[in-house]
Amino acid sequence: MNRVLRLAEIAGDTEAVDMPAGAPPQINPEHLRMVEALLFAASEPLSAESLSGSLPEGADIAALLSELQQLYEGRGVSLSQVAGKWQFRTAPDLAFLLRKEKPEQRRLSRAAIETLAIVAYHQPVTRAEIEDIRGVALSKGTIDVLMEVGWVKIRGRKRTPGRPVTYGTTEAFLLQFGLESVSHLPGMDELRAAGFLEAVPPSGFDIPSPSDELAPDEDPYEPGDDLTDEAPDPIS
Amino acid sequence: MNRVLRLAEIAGDTEAVDMPAGAPPQINPEHLRMVEALLFAASEPLSAESLSGSLPEGADIAALLSELQQLYEGRGVSLSQVAGKWQFRTAPDLAFLLRKEKPEQRRLSRAAIETLAIVAYHQPVTRAEIEDIRGVALSKGTIDVLMEVGWVKIRGRKRTPGRPVTYGTTEAFLLQFGLESVSHLPGMDELRAAGFLEAVPPSGFDIPSPSDELAPDEDPYEPGDDLTDEAPDPIS
Amino acid sequence: MSEMEDNFGAVEAVLVRPEEAFVVTVDGFEGPLDLLLALARDQKVDLAKISILRLADQYLEFVESARRRNLELAADYLVMAAWLAYLKSRLLLPQPPSLDGEPTALELAARLRWRLQRLEAMREAAARLMARDRLGREVFARGDPEPVTVVKLRTHTDTIYDLLSAYSAQRLKRVRGNTYRPPHAPVLLIEEARARLERMLGRIGNWSGLVSLLPADWSYGAKRRSALASTLLACLELARDGRIEIRQLKAFDEVYVKDRAGPAAPEVAA
Numbered sequence: 001m002n003r004v005l006r007l008a009e010i011a012g013d014t015e016a017v018d019m020p021a022g023a024p025p026q027i028n029p030e031h032l033r034m035v036e037a038l039l040f041a042a043s044e045p046l047s048a049e050s051l052s053g054s055l056p057e058g059a060d061i062a063a064l065l066s067e068l069q070q071l072y073e074g075r076g077v078s079l080s081q082v083a084g085k086w087q088f089r090t091a092p093d094l095a096f097l098l099r100k101e102k103p104e105q106r107r108l109s110r111a112a113i114e115t116l117a118i119v120a121y122h123q124p125v126t127r128a129e130i131e132d133i134r135g136v137a138l139s140k141g142t143i144d145v146l147m148e149v150g151w152v153k154i155r156g157r158k159r160t161p162g163r164p165v166t167y168g169t170t171e172a173f174l175l176q177f178g179l180e181s182v183s184h185l186p187g188m189d190e191l192r193a194a195g196f197l198e199a200v201p202p203s204g205f206d207i208p209s210p211s212d213e214l215a216p217d218e219d220p221y222e223p224g225d226d227l228t229d230e231a232p233d234p235i236s
Numbered sequence: 237m238n239r240v241l242r243l244a245e246i247a248g249d250t251e252a253v254d255m256p257a258g259a260p261p262q263i264n265p266e267h268l269r270m271v272e273a274l275l276f277a278a279s280e281p282l283s284a285e286s287l288s289g290s291l292p293e294g295a296d297i298a299a300l301l302s303e304l305q306q307l308y309e310g311r312g313v314s315l316s317q318v319a320g321k322w323q324f325r326t327a328p329d330l331a332f333l334l335r336k337e338k339p340e341q342r343r344l345s346r347a348a349i350e351t352l353a354i355v356a357y358h359q360p361v362t363r364a365e366i367e368d369i370r371g372v373a374l375s376k377g378t379i380d381v382l383m384e385v386g387w388v389k390i391r392g393r394k395r396t397p398g399r400p401v402t403y404g405t406t407e408a409f410l411l412q413f414g415l416e417s418v419s420h421l422p423g424m425d426e427l428r429a430a431g432f433l434e435a436v437p438p439s440g441f442d443i444p445s446p447s448d449e450l451a452p453d454e455d456p457y458e459p460g461d462d463l464t465d466e467a468p469d470p471i472s
Numbered sequence: 473m474s475e476m477e478d479n480f481g482a483v484e485a486v487l488v489r490p491e492e493a494f495v496v497t498v499d500g501f502e503g504p505l506d507l508l509l510a511l512a513r514d515q516k517v518d519l520a521k522i523s524i525l526r527l528a529d530q531y532l533e534f535v536e537s538a539r540r541r542n543l544e545l546a547a548d549y550l551v552m553a554a555w556l557a558y559l560k561s562r563l564l565l566p567q568p569p570s571l572d573g574e575p576t577a578l579e580l581a582a583r584l585r586w587r588l589q590r591l592e593a594m595r596e597a598a599a600r601l602m603a604r605d606r607l608g609r610e611v612f613a614r615g616d617p618e619p620v621t622v623v624k625l626r627t628h629t630d631t632i633y634d635l636l637s638a639y640s641a642q643r644l645k646r647v648r649g650n651t652y653r654p655p656h657a658p659v660l661l662i663e664e665a666r667a668r669l670e671r672m673l674g675r676i677g678n679w680s681g682l683v684s685l686l687p688a689d690w691s692y693g694a695k696r697r698s699a700l701a702s703t704l705l706a707c708l709e710l711a712r713d714g715r716i717e718i719r720q721l722k723a724f725d726e727v728y729v730k731d732r733a734g735p736a737a738p739e740v741a742a
Contacts, residue, residue: 187602353639443643
């Protein structure tokens with residue numbers, strides 16, 4: 001009931017409806033309109049901070065966002081949290097309506113899709129580690145394709161002999177797949193618990209979790225570095 | 237009340253709320269969601285016909301649009317009709333949110349400040365007179381810049397062959413330079429006292445006393461006049 | 473432990489030799505591990521409980537049948553076959569007591585099992601990922617965003633001081649400019665005259681008059697005076713350098729120039 005009243009208040013005139021006593025955090029309807037307009041107008045997701053910057057001092061941005069999210073629940077457009085930011089997107093179940101003559105996106109090969117998943121779940125990960133998981137050499141173009149699409153980036157270098165570069169996913173990846181962060185990847189917890197995110201079979205080692213933070217044995221990537229992205233080949 | 241109930245129905249589950257008997261045109265909440273998503277994702281305004289084409293047979297598009305319009309009334313986003321087509325736009329009163337003001341400090345070029353000074357002291361003054369005083373042809377943009385900044389305006393036309401327009405300074409000019417009126421511009425003695433001129437200026441050197449009043453040989457400027465602001469070019 | 477790593481690492485290093493950057497797929501398999509995984513699925517048991525011995529047999533059989541069909545297998549498939557044959561033989565033999573860190577056959581088998589499970593887990597993860605609603609495919613952002621417009625708030629820093637000093641300086645300059653402006657005489661620089669003469673060397677006739685060497689458009693008025701002086705000085709410099717000879721019969725008389733490198737007298741230098 002409370003909910004409906006607040007909806008009415010937002011939709012119509014403010015005076016007419018009394019806020020029920022004991023209503024949860026006071027939502028300023030003007031602020032709500034502003035957040036709505038800002039998110040609606042933007043072509044990119046907006047962070048809570050950047051929204052704050054456009055709102056009057058003291059606006060409770062977290063409460064406003066959660067109110068707005070509720071307001072749009074079940075509607076044709078919904079407020080989603082992606083890459084730690086906020087964006088209005090059409091409801092997924094209406095895909096049939098909107099998926100029209102959209103130019104077919106470049107089809108990724110099976111190898112590229114697997115590699116993308118391995119980079120996403122295992123990041124930071126080196127080329128050698130990807131090859132170890134797949135049990136096959138990565139063909140030259142696979143990572144290039146993923147970098148070209150903008151989903152994978154070089155994030156650092158591993159502090160091991162040869163200092164191989166490490167790969168990770170980008171913000172564009174999170175936006176594309178509608179993920180709040182890499183720790184929200186589907187099935188992440190199960191994979192971690194089963195030890196499949198490790199380089200060796202689990203035997204009581206610490207279990208790493210993918211993160212955008214530099215790993216303890218990772219250095220930030222400096223573009224000035226030479227571009228060899230592999231450890232010296234032990235064979236050749 | 238009816239309105240609020242329908243809002244709740246759209247926002248939440250459909251079963252829970254009974255439509256009051258005798259409710260106006262039956263709005264199918266699924267259809268409403270579809271119209272909402274279509275309009276949101278469209279890159280240009282959509283006509284009722286083209287919306288119809290995407291909706292299931294028999295959807296009452298007029299009722300849906302009017303319902304959607306009511307739903308967004310007073311919100312941060314509104315459904316508006318332009319040239320017979322429909323689109324979501326941010327509420328006009330929130331336009332200020334979508335405008336960022338970026339302060340920028342500028343200085344006039346040497347030629348521009350010289351020209352400005354000549355206009356100020358010698359007004360009403362024609363382009364040819366400015367060129368004569370400066371001894372250099374005025375480059376095309378110089379007066380435009382001063383007019384754009386808002387410090388120089390066309391004030392009249394000189395009663396001479398070709399009726400060239402005359403320039404003068406504006407209110408904004410006085411504000412910028414802290415002058416009460418153009419007649420308060422310092423004269424020869426004051427310029428000398430302030431050290432801008434040497435004690436004994438060259439012979440034949442004089443400083444005019446400018447005025448806002450129309451000069452005896454000046455006609456007021458009528459915007460209806462043809463827009464040539466120059467005397468006919470004697471060469472071409 | 474570390475030796476087990478090394479041991480296994482060696483096999484893997486061969487499996488992923490970078491020079492085999494293009495992978496020959498065997499009946500659509502992406503490498504030996506992929507093939508093993510497909511064979512393991514045939515056993516229709518949980519991968520964790522898969523019989524490595526049976527898997528090795530299936531794999532070796534597959535390789536054998538490929539060979540019978542004259543299919544050329546990529547080297548890494550053969551390396552895997554050799555390794556599986558080795559593992560199989562060790563699994564069949566009675567387990568020797570573990571030598572100082574050397575992985576046992578059972579450990580090697582367990583590790584292979586784990587790698588198959590991990591690959592399958594990643595495959596499933598990839599499938600789940602690709603099944604998500606994707607932006608621009610299933611879900612859409614605002615089709616017609618209203619971008620933030622940046623309005624430049626210009627403020628001018630020009631002051632009354634700037635205005636008055638520009639005006640005074642400009643007026644003074646102009647007034648002075650009208651009273652005395654030193655006329656600019658045309659000047660042919662000595663360097664230019666010399667450069668010109670040097671270009672003419674070899675083409676100057678015997679004892680040409682200096683006046684005939686002046687540039688055509690410098691042959692009258694103030695320009696002639698400047699050109700004459702510069703050319704004379706340039707001639708003196710060239711004469712000093714021994715490249716021409718100069719002669720004048722008497723003061724104020726015509727000056728004559730002879731090209732020492734001229735075609736008429738090539739070996740005069742002596």
